[in-house]
Amino acid sequence: MSKRKVRLKRKSKLVFLLILLIGVIGFGGIYHISYFSNVKNKKVELSNDKKDKKVIKKEPKEYTANLFMVGDALIHYGVYNDAKQKDGSYDFRNMFEYIKPIASKYDLAYYNQETILGGASLGYSSYPRFNSPQEVGDAFIDAGFNMVSLATNHTMDKNEQGVINSVNYWKTKKDKVVYSGQWISAEEREMETSQVYEKNGIKYAFLSYTTWTNGLETPVNKEYLNNVYSPEKAAADIAKVKDKADVIIVAMHWGTEYSLGVDVHQDEIANYLSNLGVHIIIGAHPHVVEPVEYLNNGKTFVIYSLGNFISDQGVTERLIGLMMEVTIRKKVDTLDNVTISIESPKAQLIYTKDRKDFKVIPFSKLNDSILPNYMKLYEKYKGVVNTFYPDLTWGLTYE
16 A cells, blocks of 8 residues: 555544544533533522422410309308299399309309209208209309309218209209219219310319318218318329319318418418419308418419308308409410410409398499498408408409
């Protein structure tokens, strides 16, 4: 082969290699641009996705329920005789004429049924062993009351049958009233002391105990008939509801009759219940008003005695009772932590006009012709109630 042909062949190979190299570089450049362009676009798309996602943040929540409380329905002969109608039935509703417009405005309205509602079949009776018409309960429900305490020193006045009749009556009102303190079986007691109710998003438990029985003990193995207090029993009951309820309310039948002061046993029990986690303690039995106070740095609000709501005891101080209201507030933060507070306690005195045409009258509607020197009496008993808590507000929200 000539030298010229060899040079041409070498030149052709170089041209081919050069073209091939340019092609590879060109394809690589196009791929590089395309790849990184896609990556850049993907980054933009991911960035846009993040912008489109909404961050969900929990908002704090707050719930309130207002609780109204009055004292003892102590139904003496004079009270039920005044309620008797010509046909032999009983109607107590007119006696609560001034109370219904107040009680019916509250979310929760409490009273203490001091005397057993054993009904007509057992015969109605007065002091010392009472039995009252069941129409008493009807009248309280009509007035707006939806919580009733049943454990008292008069629970066993008509023996076991009285309790059976009473509980069977209240069972017919379960859609309207929460009750505690009397049961007709151990199974019922276990079930109902574990019960938690709800109002306005607030879960609450309600328990009722008595420290007094007037010597009328319950039959052996039938202690469920009357819920007699013991520290061990209270601790066990409260433990059953503590993790389920936001608020625990306990009605206590305790103290010294006709004493305007708090005795050592009341003080001891109140502090014990507060340490167990009770938020509100409502006292009965003394038949006169006693002080109110906060315990445990505001954790528990105690009313040592609301006194009589309606009775025929005839002595002025026993015809004067206390109406109370508190606001139960539940706060839930963004982490679902719950805080409960018992706030804004307010009070007003009431007077039972007795002897004839019985009527429960708020002091705001009294005058000297109904109760002579009523303003002096107001200042006296206001002072008693304020003993431990002088900042108490007087005058109810719905009065």
